[in-house]
Amino acid sequence: MSLNNMNDDKSFPSHIAIIMDGNGRWAKQRGLKRTAGHEEGAKVVREITKFCAKIGIKYLTLYAFSTENWARPKLEVEYLMRLLEKHLKNELEVFLENNIRFKAIGDLSKFSKSLQNTIKNTENMTSSCTGLTQVLALNYGSKDEIIRAIKKLNEQNLEITEENLESCLDTAGMSPVDLLIRTSGEVRLSNYLLWQNAYAEMFFTKTYWPDFNIEELEKILDDYKNRERRFGGI
Numbered sequence: 001m002s003l004n005n006m007n008d009d010k011s012f013p014s015h016i017a018i019i020m021d022g023n024g025r026w027a028k029q030r031g032l033k034r035t036a037g038h039e040e041g042a043k044v045v046r047e048i049t050k051f052c053a054k055i056g057i058k059y060l061t062l063y064a065f066s067t068e069n070w071a072r073p074k075l076e077v078e079y080l081m082r083l084l085e086k087h088l089k090n091e092l093e094v095f096l097e098n099n100i101r102f103k104a105i106g107d108l109s110k111f112s113k114s115l116q117n118t119i120k121n122t123e124n125m126t127s128s129c130t131g132l133t134q135v136l137a138l139n140y141g142s143k144d145e146i147i148r149a150i151k152k153l154n155e156q157n158l159e160i161t162e163e164n165l166e167s168c169l170d171t172a173g174m175s176p177v178d179l180l181i182r183t184s185g186e187v188r189l190s191n192y193l194l195w196q197n198a199y200a201e202m203f204f205t206k207t208y209w210p211d212f213n214i215e216e217l218e219k220i221l222d223d224y225k226n227r228e229r230r231f232g233g234i
C-alpha cells in the first residue's frame with residue numbers, strides 16, 4: 001500500500017466506520033466474563049486507530065455504545081462507562097503523539113458529569129491535531145441523531161434540504177462513510193449512521209472485535225479497491 005496521495009485516491013476510503021461487535025462472544029468462548037471482551041476490545045481500538053492515522057485515513061468512526069445498549073445488565077453498562085473514561089484518559093498521549101483529533105458523536109447528556117468532562121477535555125486537547133479524526137459514537141443512535149437534527153433545523157427556521165439537515169447532524173462537516181465494517185458475523189446496521197452510510201461500501205467479517213487486527217483491515221482495504229462505486233450512475 002502506498003502512503004502517497006491517499007487522500008486524493010478514490011481507491012482509498014477517506015472515512016471508515018466500524019461496528020465493533022462480538023466482545024461478549026469472544027469472552028464467552030474463552031470462559032471469561034463479557035467485560036474481559038470489552039477490555040480486550042479497547043486494545044484493538046488503539047491498534048486500529050494508530051494504523052488508520054499512519055496510512056492517512058481522515059475519519060475513523062467507531063461504535064462504542066448505542067442508544068439501545070442501556071438495555072444491558074446494569075453492571076455491564078457501568079463497566080463500559082468506567083472503561084470508556086479510563087480509555088479516554090489513557091489515549092490522550094497516543095492521540096497527541098500521533099496527531100489524532102478526537103471527537104464524540106451521540107447524545108452525551110445521558111452520561112455522568114465526570115465522563116462528559118473527560119470527553120470534552122479530550123476533544124479540546126486534541127482540537128489542533130490535523131491527522132486522523134477518531135470519532136467515538138457514544139450513546140449514539142441514528143434515529144435519535146436524525147430527530148435531534150430535525151429539532152435543530154426547526155429551532156433555526158432552516159429550510160428542509162439535504163445540506164441543512166447534514167449541517168445539523170452530529171457528523172456535520174465530516175465526509176460520508178466510504179467503508180463500513182462490522183465484525184462478529186451479524187449482518188445489520190443496528191441503528192448506526194443510517195444517513196451517512198447511504199452510499200457506503202459494506203464489509204461484514206465473522207471475526208470477533210477483540211481478534212480483529214491490522215492484517216485483516218489491510219485485506220478489507222484491498223477488497224475495497226476493487227469495488228466499483230457508481231452512486232446511481234453507470
Ligand SMILES: CC(C)=CCC/C(C)=C/CC/C(C)=C/COP(=O)(O)OP(=O)(O)O
Nearest residue numbers: 020021022023024025038041042064084087
Ligand atoms: C473505545 C472503547 C474503550 C471501547 C471499549 C471496547 C469496545 C470495543 C466497546 C464496544 C461495546 C460493545 C457494545 C461492543 C459490542 O460487543 P458485544 O458486547 O455486543 O458482544 P456480543 O455481540 O458478542 O454480545
Ligand SMILES: C=C(C)CCOP(=O)(O)OP(=O)(O)O
Nearest residue numbers: 019020021063064065066190
Ligand atoms: C457495537 C455497538 C456499540 C453496538 C452494536 O452492537 P450490538 O451488539 O448492540 O447490536 P445488536 O446485535 O443488538 O444489533
Ligand SMILES: [Mg+2]
Nearest residue numbers: 021022023024
Ligand atoms: Mg453485540
